[in-house]
Amino acid sequence: MLYERVARQALRTPSAPAVTCGETLTYEQLIRRADELSVTLTAAGVQPGDIVGVLMRRSADMVITLLALLRAGAAYVGVDPDDPPLRRNDLLTDAGAQCVVADDALRACVPDGFTTLSPTVTGSAAVRPPGTPASTTEDDLAYVSFTSGSTGRPKGVMVPHGAVLRLVTDMNWMSVRQDDVFLQAAPLAFDASTFEIWAPLTHGCHLVVAPAGRITVDGMAETVREHGVTVAWLTAGLFHEMVAHHVGAFAGVRHLVAGGDVIQPGPVGRLLAAHPGITFTNGYGPTENTTFTTTWTTDSATGDDLDSIPIGTPVNGTRIAVLDSALRPVEKGACGELYVSGAGLAHGYLGQPGATADRFVPDPFASEPGARMYRTGDLVRLRPDGACEFVGRVDDQVKILGHRVEPVAVETALHRLPNVSRTAVVVRTAADGTKRLVAYVVPEDVQPPNWGERLREQLRATLPTPMIPWAVLVRDTLPLTGNGKIDRSALPVPDLTARNVPNEFVSPRTDLEHRLAELWQGVLGVERIGADDDFFDLGGHSLNATELLVAVRTEFGVTIPARVLYLQPTLGELGEQLENALRSGAPR
Amino acid sequence: MVDIGEKVDYIVVLNGEEQYSILLADREIPAGWTTEGFRGPRQECLDHIDRIWTDMRPLSVRRRMEGN
Incomplete structure (x- = not known):
């Protein structure tokens, strides 16, 4: 189903740009390469109904591989190369995968016992006629996406083609234009990638894949500007950071979608004020209901009068109910648990029938007999205007x-x-x-x-x-x-301190190291910082790395590229870089 | 503290696609669902489903795959 939608676009607009990651592939080239790879994968033993691991960095090859697997009638399961080996092994075993398509550079990351397939086409497939695509229906699986499970065992959410189509066709919250340029930045293992990849490719739009590697706000801003991205999805944290440091990068963006966590009203107001023509959407939804369940969209400078950003109203093909613990609808405006149903529902959790039965329950409100609804575990409240407001979690997830x-x-x-x-x-x-x-x-x-x-x-x-x-x-x-x-x-609240790294504490040596350590403390909230301590070991990540580099720029008047921090992550190393930059009077 | 869910009875139900779920025993069964026969505390019902729901593909998909 998904493959056919993209193939149809390729017939309609064969020379339109389809995927860019370094080089640009047209729709015709994309489909041809997917067809060829599909033949190779089928010859290697991939069959309809199989679940195949995909262990690849963001790239055009990754998109080609997904199309090739779907064409072969298989479903994909994205495996994060940065996950520990044991977890990679567990996920692939739980998924019942036998084959893993892996980048050449990641072949060594494929656990023992799985057949490793290459995403490159072998000689004969290129000349062999591609044959016909496997026939798939809306109930066949498109992918499996793993989420956290309360027993410690991750749950593989089985998402069928029909659920993805309900996400990306007849969208009631976004009007996709054929000249739109979408951004792909989420890891494949994260179901935001479903929207990022399949919305543009089923509409004939141009998909720009962010370079492989960690996403930084600087890198994101550069990619968005360089490729003229018009539609992008960002996690809440990244959205807040981008608005704080690079709001100008969205000048060419038509529709910005953020979600995955609570969106703060301040940054939304600042975004709309900076770009009056832009549309902003808060996209909410559990993986079990395929990326988005409800959305809230605004395109006017609503600004400061918002004290919270609602999660909004159901997307096309989705129904919601706000229920009490006895599954009765709560009174208007009262807080209750959100239940969702409709065409976006996953089949359940792979190999976990009990957990599936517990969360996917009979829907007493549905018009079609035998329908299920998913218990989200999220507490919400319906506002008078019909939009949902997120209140919190039922459990402590x-x-x-x-x-x-x-x-x-x-x-x-x-x-x-x-x-x-x-x-x-x-x-x-x-x-x-x-x-x-x-x-x-x-x-x-x-x-x-x-x-x-x-x-x-x-x-x-x-x-x-x-x-x-x-x-x-x-x-x-x-x-x-x-x-x-x-x-x-x-439990005692730690004074946001506890230096918790394996290396010995070495006191900062120079005045510059001491000043730098203070900036680290501010950003990381760690009590004392040693000269040999690694920023990322102390709790640093791409977002507060940006925060740190901005603080360094303000304090020392020196711009340190994010790459330098990643390559020289200890206080001493960064201090040395900073000292060199100061001495040479380098970029301000 | 005892989870109230462990004190009341649930029943195991299934729909036309042979997807299993649980329902409070005193509830009206929604259209399109039938009882499987098992009744007991919530966790026992879920454990029972873990044993009997061995192929989680919807019935229509299973039939088509086997027909091919």
Whole structure:
């Protein structure tokens, strides 16, 4: 279904630009290469109904591979090359994948026991007639996307073709124009990529793939400007940072979509004020209902009178209900749990029938018999104008760097490590609104030296980065409530400190290192910074890296490119770069 | 604290695509759903579904795949 939609565009506008990542492919070239690769993959054993791993960096080849797999009747499951090997292995095993298409540079990352396929076409396929595409229906799987699970076992959400088509066709919240230029920046494993890739390709638009590697605000601004991007999706955190530092980069953008976490009204107001013609959408939705469930769109300078940004109204093909715990609709304006239904629903969680039955329940409000609705776990309130407002989570699932994280899953992982008796993992919100996981651990036996730091390192073997606690604090005991549960509200709040890195503390040596350490403290909220400490080990990520470099520019009048920080991430190294730049009187 | 969900009974139900789910036992069964027969606390119903729902593809997809 998805393949056919794109192939139809290729017949309609064969010479229109389809995908750019370095080179530009036309629709005709895109489809031809996908057809050829599809033949190669089929010859290598890929069959209709298979789920095939895709372990690739962002590239035109990645888009070609997805089309080729869908043409072969298979579904794709994006595997993040930056995930720990054990997790990659677990996800591919749970997905029942036998084959993994991997970039040549990532072949070594394919776990043992899986057949590695190359995304390049072998000689014979290019000359062989491509044959006919496998026939797929709206109920066949297009992809599997893994989300956090409360037992610690990730859940593979099975998304059929029909659910993707409901996302990208007859959109009631966006009018796609054929001359639109879309941006692809989300990891394939994250279902924002569904919108980014399939909305443009099913409409004959131009898809610009951001260069592989970490997304930085500087890099994002450059890509958007250079390629004349007109439609882009950003995670909430990146959106806030972009508006703060690069709002000018959106001058050519027609429609900006953000989501994945709560959107602050201030940046929305600033965006609209800077670009009066721009349209902004807050896109909300669980992976289980295919990327977007509700949207809220504005294109007027609503500015400061907004005290929150609603998540809005259902997208086409989706129904919502706000229910109490007995599944009765709540009174108008009252808070309840959001249930969603319609054509965007996933089939369920791969290999987890019980968990599926628990979350996908009979829909008593549907007109079609046998329909299901998905329990989102999100608390919302309906405003008088019919738009939904996000209130919070029913359980304590949180978003860290835009990823769904259940603290209990981190607790489970900690419990598997030796000598761990009790744990509690809680979310602490820093003054700037950044959410951080803090783990409290009680040892069974005597605590080894630097145990918290070592536990944190051990977790890296099994958990992806957003699930690694910002600090692991070792305690003799944890406070309990009257009925014996850990009293989370009574856990000591760390003074946003706990330098929690494996290397020894070396005091900053020069005046410049001391001044730089102060800037790190401001950005990271870490109590003391050593000269050998790595910015990213201390909790740094692409967003606060930008914040740091802006602070450096303000403090020292020197522009340090983000790349320098990534390559020289310790305080001492960055200090040296800064010193050189100051000495040579370099760029201001 | 006891989860109230563990005290009340649920039933296991399935729709025409043989997708399983659970429903509070005292609820009216929505159109298009039938009871599977199992009844018990929530977790026991989910464990039962884990055992019996062995092919999670919708029935129509299963039939088409097997027909090919």
